[in-house]
Amino acid sequence: MVRIVRSLDDFSSIDVKKEPDNCPIALKEIKITRTALKKLFMMAEAVNEHLGGIYEVYCLLLGEEDIIKDIYIPKQEAGTASINVSEENLITVINEIEENPINSKIIGWGHSHGNFSVFSSSTDDQNHITILNQTSNILKNNDQEIKFAYGLTVNIREELFGIVCSQYTCGAIFSRVGTFTIIDDNTEFDDEIEYHRILEVVKEKVEKYHWRYRSWKYRGRNHSFDDRNKMDDYFYDSRDFNERPGILDYYNFGDRDSEEFKKIDLYTLQDIISSKRIANELLKSNMFKLIAKRFGVEKFKKSLYSAVAKIREEIFDDIIKASD
Numbered sequence: 001m002v003r004i005v006r007s008l009d010d011f012s013s014i015d016v017k018k019e020p021d022n023c024p025i026a027l028k029e030i031k032i033t034r035t036a037l038k039k040l041f042m043m044a045e046a047v048n049e050h051l052g053g054i055y056e057v058y059c060l061l062l063g064e065e066d067i068i069k070d071i072y073i074p075k076q077e078a079g080t081a082s083i084n085v086s087e088e089n090l091i092t093v094i095n096e097i098e099e100n101p102i103n104s105k106i107i108g109w110g111h112s113h114g115n116f117s118v119f120s121s122s123t124d125d126q127n128h129i130t131i132l133n134q135t136s137n138i139l140k141n142n143d144q145e146i147k148f149a150y151g152l153t154v155n156i157r158e159e160l161f162g163i164v165c166s167q168y169t170c171g172a173i174f175s176r177v178g179t180f181t182i183i184d185d186n187t188e189f190d191d192e193i194e195y196h197r198i199l200e201v202v203k204e205k206v207e208k209y210h211w212r213y214r215s216w217k218y219r220g221r222n223h224s225f226d227d228r229n230k231m232d233d234y235f236y237d238s239r240d241f242n243e244r245p246g247i248l249d250y251y252n253f254g255d256r257d258s259e260e261f262k263k264i265d266l267y268t269l270q271d272i273i274s275s276k277r278i279a280n281e282l283l284k285s286n287m288f289k290l291i292a293k294r295f296g297v298e299k300f301k302k303s304l305y306s307a308v309a310k311i312r313e314e315i316f317d318d319i320i321k322a323s324d
Helices: 034-051 087-099 122-134 191-205 216-221 230-236 238-243 247-251 259-263 266-273 276-284 287-295 297-311 315-323
Strands: 003-005 029-033 057-064 067-072 076-078 105-112 138-141 144-154 159-167 173-177 179-183 206-208
Touching (some): 029 034, 029 144, 029 159, 034 057, 034 067, 034 105, 057 076, 067 105, 087 122, 276 287, 287 315, 297 315
Parallel strands (some): 029 067
């Protein structure tokens, strides 16, 4: 069953501005076919099956007028809390789709948060503006033209969250939490066959994202397509804190026999440690000793040294001591 998230408490960083009195109200409705929605949830599951864990994945939303009817998955590198899409590659894909004579165009973007809650992080907001700038979708509201782009977030629990970015002719941009209209398009397809088709696309287009291949200079050039801040925003957003499982609970660090804990690799560990605040939380809970035993102390320390460029804080020494 789809759970549509609408409350302002369910997202962390969108600044919903008040529209000027002389402007039409910014767009809010998000129209999507049930087929396209199914494909989004299938994509979220497929990336996890492909990479063997809980990963994010990115797609473009295709449609006619203002109705989302399909998705397109570009080449990307997926992480447990990040997605890396080459800006040059994305713009090339956008241009190719826009020039294609079929009756579909890019009207937004979507991505999965894995098992995290659905919301829009500050990096998501930047990505949304990039899509808005690279596309030309116009709707009329009170006889005024408004440029728009959708931004959707889903997870493997089939939760759905959306933002509509509206740009007026004066150039002002406003973001509003979307309300969904799910359209029965009467498209019949075998769910199992369609899932495996999407899985094959994911296998072709999506690779695992490893920090060790990314210099700070390279990552800076791709900042607008990186969700690195999401884990901090997610775990420490107090407004919906009670509904969000903590990082420790999510990865089951307290249970060395749990399947989730056994699946964690060193790269996932580095992703987690890359947040000073989350590392501090693990430190306070004495979990680093358990983690060190899980990997072996030497491998654990080696992983920490690989992550030190991301931490760049005094807690690194404390973590080493905690694992001894």
